[in-house]
Amino acid sequence: MTTSDDLPDDAWPRGRHAADPSRSLPSGPPQDPARSPYDPPQVPATPPSGAAEPASWMPQASRGAPQLSDEAYERAFAEIERAAAGWEPPSRAHLRVVGPPASPYGDPRGWSVPPAKPRRRGGWLVLVLVVVLTIVVLDRGLGTDRLSPTLDVPRAQWLGDPRAVGGDAPRPGEGEQRERILPAVTTTQSGPYATLSDGATWSPCRTIRVVIDPTNAPVGFEGWVGQVLAEASSLSGLSIVLEGTTDERVSFDREPYQPSRYGERWAPAIIGWASDAEIPELVGNVAGLGGAQQLTRGNQTGYVTGGVALDVELLRAARQRGEPAYVGVLRHEVGHLLGLGHVDEPAALMYGGANSVSTWGPGEVEGLAALGAGRCTPRL
Template identity: 45%
Template sequence: MRGQLWDRMTFGPWRRRRWMLRQLRRLDELDAREARAAADRRRPRRSVAQPFRTAVVVCATTAIVVVGLGVLLHREYGLTLTADGLRGPTPLSRPPEVTPGVGSHAFAMTQPGDESRPVTYSPCREVAVVVNDALAPPGSAGLVEEALAEVSAATGLRLVLEGTTDEPAAERRELRIPERYGDRWAPALVAWTTPEQVPGLRGDVAGLGGSSAFELGVLGRLRYVSGTVHLDAPAMATILARPDGRDLARAVVMHELGHLVGLDHVDDPRELMYADNVGVTGFGPGDREGLAALGSGDCL
């Protein structure tokens, strides 16, 4: 009892409680210090080279984005990044000035959702043409070259005759024929043939012409990439035998090349693109307006 009384008189419980609180605070401080040390051990250490590596990653990412954007702009719009800035492609030549609204013309195909914009060949690329003249009738020498020159002048497109080929005429043709023409779009084919080879020439049909469109670019625009012109050799031989036969035969080839670059038939007999040959031997005003529009496409 004397010990308990003395302990109370000397504030023993208070002193012990105060000592215990000090020990608990020290333990809390030790726990906090250990937690900070563990967090420091888990945190990655920043080395002197880390800012340099970050800068390299940023520069490399920026370069990849710029190059990718440049490739996209070049493939979509033909734009090229030069020291002077962005430079767009330019057409190889321009179509001649025409008087609009004088005649009639029609387009074989228009862009989806926009009937005012025809599907065209690119005016910034040559349109390659090859000829299979194995069945060409007597007196037909030079007809294709003369007709190509007329269409080139009326459109501004550069239709280039690459030479002859032994590719046979067929109603269906692939857009790429690598074993013949390499890794590119197959050149347009002008083939002297017969109705037996191309049944579409049966009857009063002296020729057939047209092109195949391909969807290019992320915008989904259509572009002619290749085509065919089939000329009925026996029928053209009969035409060439007439006194004015060469002019009429050249008109037939020009008519089919008009289909090749994108013109359709019209109901006006004054135009060369009238469905029947009624003696017109040159492009009419409506034909020329349509051909000028076909040579004014954008340079995809």
């Protein structure tokens, strides 16, 4: 058997025929169904008798083969390229890459969904800073002059001495207990404080009763009043009870004894809202007023009633330290109601000028404890 190595050099085609250029070139080797198109064609070792010797791809000068012109070569190449362009080996069909089914939204490699916008780093930080600054501004309040009560005048100037000198008064000692109702308060805190009176205090043996005038009061006002009164009771050791609302209008020119409205007792202290048209002392930057009315009988002097008025302008003020702006003013005025006066310390709740302090300080703690340690007054 003769192998391909035994064949003469001109037995295999090399790309260009040296045959008659007028002949058409084959489009490809003959296909044998039993063979792969990639197997090399079987070429007989020797041509059959009578057959022409296979033409070589290169001109053989020694054999006298005719030389092809450049035009013939170009026509031959064009024929081969046209044949190769439309032919694909059938055995390679399984290698074709089949893409995903067509998407109803368009080309799966180019969805019609708009591209995502690039994330802006730092945008969340700007938002956090805006929120924090807003909270700080609201917490500190706007316009601190409107948040500071500035007036401290003895309430006797408005309430006057009680008109009860005969039968127009409750029975002496009405509601008075034999002993103090709550234990006296002791504290180690110390700070500046002042009192409205040199000798008057609330009796620790009698409950201080308070009512609210609901006129112009905001939502939640009664709850805040109850909280502030509870704080004052804890710091002073005085029994303070919020009875609810009343139909009486807040005023510092009220009757201290109103049996038709409150029964046979001293009228409870009143807390409410008013304008400077109703209470002239609220004019200007005065945010609130507060105090107590004292009575002297024999050798006993003490407070029997009182009141707190908040300026309605406070309703438009921003929150302060997480609370409505009026709560700090309410603490200040309740301090007056229990007998505290103004001090010259700007960092104190009971400072007489403009500030934004809204909580009890060491001076108020010491002062309330001292005011709650007074004597019982069974004659009042």
